[in-house]
Amino acid sequence: MPSFFSFRVAPGVRISASGRGVRAHLGPRAARLHVGGGGTGVSTGAGPFTHYQSLSRGSSGRRPASGPSAAEQKAREAQRIEAVLRGIRTLHRAEFASPVKQTAPLPSLPPFRSLVERAEAHHVRAASLFRRAQRRSARNRARADAEIHAQRLLGEARAEQRRAQDAMDESWRLLMINDEDTLLPALEAAFEDNQAPAAALGVDIDTVNVVVLVPGLDVLPDRMPSVTKAGNLSLKAMPKSTQAAVYRDLVAGHVLLSAQEALAVGVGLEAAAVVAVRREADGGLSALLATRIERHARIPEGTPWAVLEHAGRDTTVNLRGISKALSPLNLAKEPELRALVDECALD
Missing domain, CATH: 1.20.58 (Methane Monooxygenase Hydroxylase; Chain G, domain 1)
Structure with missing residues (x-):
């Protein structure tokens, strides 16, 4: 019989058994925590190389310090950051059920x-x-x-x-038939639990106009996991180019999410015109992106920004610098967008 076996029980969670006992392995390969039989340890990996560091009591017999060690804290922070980034990359993959035509039941009768x-x-x-x-x-x-x-x-x-x-x-x-008095309250109820507040402001024949309030750059991690040349886990400052790419994905993810939910609820709609706005330091709103997502648009695999570039129609965006950072649109040149943002009553 084999003396070792391993199986995955959930994304980022693996269980193994060997002569040392049962162990759990938590987190991505770049920063993985191992607990159970054989003691606690942290491993980091890049390419074909893996570095393992034991966190258990050593041969000197010294007792481990109470609470997580610095290495454990770093590993947990790396896992948290990876979870945040993974959530941003998959934000647009949510699925929404459309309403169906209802059949009235016969009221209950006494026996x-x-x-x-x-x-x-x-x-x-x-x-x-x-x-x-x-x-x-x-x-x-x-x-x-x-x-x-x-x-x-x-x-x-x-x-x-x-x-x-x-x-x-x-x-x-x-x-x-996209009657506003029927559709807009239904969308308001659907948007109520969204991470990014959204509001449907009106319907133009078969297209609903949606404004979504996206978070600012401050919600992004300021560091990201990496591995040093020596194979040790490191949390380095996130480069500006990476930050810009992650923020584009965050904004695009909320835009796609709002559009898909609007089209799911509005069964008579053919498209959703979505404007992403952001609250600035002075309390005002700036528009970052405007696009149109059609019901039958093909949604390919990829990051939210890549999907938006493929599926979005008439997209208006202002990307600045080598990092292509999302910047506020010049609404003086976009009177229709200005009117839409001014109409927005999001708190």
Whole structure:
């Protein structure tokens, strides 16, 4: 039998068993924490090389310090940063269910037996206990009354069901023709739990106009994991070019997410015109990006920015410098965007 086996239980989590016991391995290869049989350790890897550093008590017999060591803290911070970056890269991959045309249920009806018992309580009570024929006749009248009552209740329930179905059909019709009084409240409810606040400001025939308030650069990690020449884990300052690329992905991810959710909810829409705005230090809003995402656009694999470059139509953006950093648009040259941003009432 093999003396070692290993299997993945979740992304970034692997379990192995060997002669030393069962161990858990947490995090990406660039900064992986190992715990369990054989002691605690941290490994880093780049290319074909891996460096392992034990964090357990050494042969000198010294007790490990209470709390995580500096190496453990660095490894955990590296894992946290990797999780943040992975979340940004996959932000646009969320899926949304579209509403379906509803069918009104028949209102609940009381059991027929309860109607019979209620009628018998009225008719049989007046019959003599010793006149069986009289009591049998009373039960027959009670059942007949119960059947009449049941038919009346069924008719009322069906009429109520028809009224409810008519209301549902009308709501569906209004949603299909992009009626603003129907569509905009539905989008407001859908956007309510989004990480980046969004608002649908209006509908132009088959296109909804959406403004999404994206976070600033301050939400990005200022460091990123790397490996030194000696094979040790390092957290170095994030280069400006990398920061610019990650921020483009963050903005594009929220834009794509808002567009996809709008198109999922608005079953009659053909496109979503999305403007990404950012709150600046002075409290004002600046527009960073405007694009149009069509319902039948092919969404390829790739980073959010790569997807937006492929799927976006009539995209307006201002990329500055060698790093291609997202910068505010000059709204003096974009009167329609200026009007849209001015209309935005996001807090």
